Amino acid sequence: xxxxxxxxxxxxxxxxxxxxxxxxxxxxxxxxxxxxxxxxxxxxxxxxxxxxxxxxxxxxxxxxxxxxxxxxxxxxxxxxxxxxxxxxxxxxxxxxxxxxxxxxxxxxxxxxxxxxxxxxxxxxxxxxxxxxxxxxxxxxxxxxxxxxxxxxxxxxxxxxxxxxxxxxxxxxxxxxxxxxxxxxxxxxxxxxxxxxxxxxxxxxxxxxxxxxxxxxxxxxxxxxxxxxxxxxxxxxxxxxxxxxxxxxxxxxxxxxxxxxxxxxxxxxxxxxxxxxxxxxxxxxxxxxxxxxxxxxxxxxxxxxxxxxx
Numbered sequence: 001x002x003x004x005x006x007x008x009x010x011x012x013x014x015x016x017x018x019x020x021x022x023x024x025x026x027x028x029x030x031x032x033x034x035x036x037x038x039x040x041x042x043x044x045x046x047x048x049x050x051x052x053x054x055x056x057x058x059x060x061x062x063x064x065x066x067x068x069x070x071x072x073x074x075x076x077x078x079x080x081x082x083x084x085x086x087x088x089x090x091x092x093x094x095x096x097x098x099x100x101x102x103x104x105x106x107x108x109x110x111x112x113x114x115x116x117x118x119x120x121x122x123x124x125x126x127x128x129x130x131x132x133x134x135x136x137x138x139x140x141x142x143x144x145x146x147x148x149x150x151x152x153x154x155x156x157x158x159x160x161x162x163x164x165x166x167x168x169x170x171x172x173x174x175x176x177x178x179x180x181x182x183x184x185x186x187x188x189x190x191x192x193x194x195x196x197x198x199x200x201x202x203x204x205x206x207x208x209x210x211x212x213x214x215x216x217x218x219x220x221x222x223x224x225x226x227x228x229x230x231x232x233x234x235x236x237x238x239x240x241x242x243x244x245x246x247x248x249x250x251x252x253x254x255x256x257x258x259x260x261x262x263x264x265x266x267x268x269x270x271x272x273x274x275x276x277x278x279x280x281x282x283x284x285x286x287x288x289x290x291x292x293x294x295x296x297x298x299x300x301x302x303x304x305x306x307x308x309x
Contacts, residue, residue, distance in 0.1 A: 023060030039157035044073035051133030077188025081132035088138025103147040104173035109140040169214025209301030
């Protein structure tokens with residue numbers, strides 16, 4: 001793995017394969033991973049990030065000597081704001097790109113108001129605005145969107161064709177993109193989040209999380225021949241079976257903890273307080289208030305799924 005970096009900017013551009021790059025808007029390898037697949041005639045951008053990342057993504061592309069008008073595909077694993085919040089802002093620059101999203105996610109790109117409302121329910125108004133851009137989400141024109149579903153093949157060319165795998169659980173409109181020839185999977189948040197810096201999983205279960213569907217998705221992914229698992233945060237991982245097995249265990253363990261603690265206190269803040277020290281250690285240098293809010297959101301996702309609130 002090589003890295004092309006510039007001390008004058010936050011953005012890192014990291015080459016992970018012969019024609020796959022990570023654009024890391026945070027510049028640290030610790031946050032969102034925007035993937036770029038460069039074919040001979042087609043160029044795909046996967047999960048370009050929140051509304052705050054627009055200029056960083058454009059800078060990363062230009063540092064590879066790629067004109068934004070050369071982007072042909074914007075592929076979305078799902079339409080949560082940290083993955084798709086800047087698509088509407090990018091499209092005027094990427095005039096030749098179509099946006100590929102699961103058919104259930106199309107309406108939310110056209111009218112993102114429900115996405116913003118959902119984010120506020122899980123994160124609160126202040127955090128939604130600070131982290132994801134809040135109400136400043138630009139709608140995506142319907143004529144720029146291509147609805148995708150299970151089994152569709154997206155042609156990027158030169159061994160980069162991607163098969164769409166419907167992967168609900170984290171979100172009802174979640175998909176993964178599977179390159180069978182290279183045995184690589186762009187997983188979005190379907191396999192949760194793994195931080196290689198701490199060798200720890202970070203659950204991501206905001207409402208309306210579905211535990212049963214998430215488990216079934218992970219079990220299905222385990223049946224695939226995957227050599228590289230491209231997470232939407234913190235980059236790729238080369239031991240996918242190990243991490244997918246751990247995800248199943250963590251999903252179950254956290255669910256049992258939520259049910260037991262809810263019986264004791266029925267207080268979400270008290271529940272989050274009990275685990276915040278552990279969660280802060282999952283991401284070094286993370287803002288403790290952000291991690292506390294994320295933990296609350298995960299707890300709410302489980303409580304909603306269990307029908308407890």
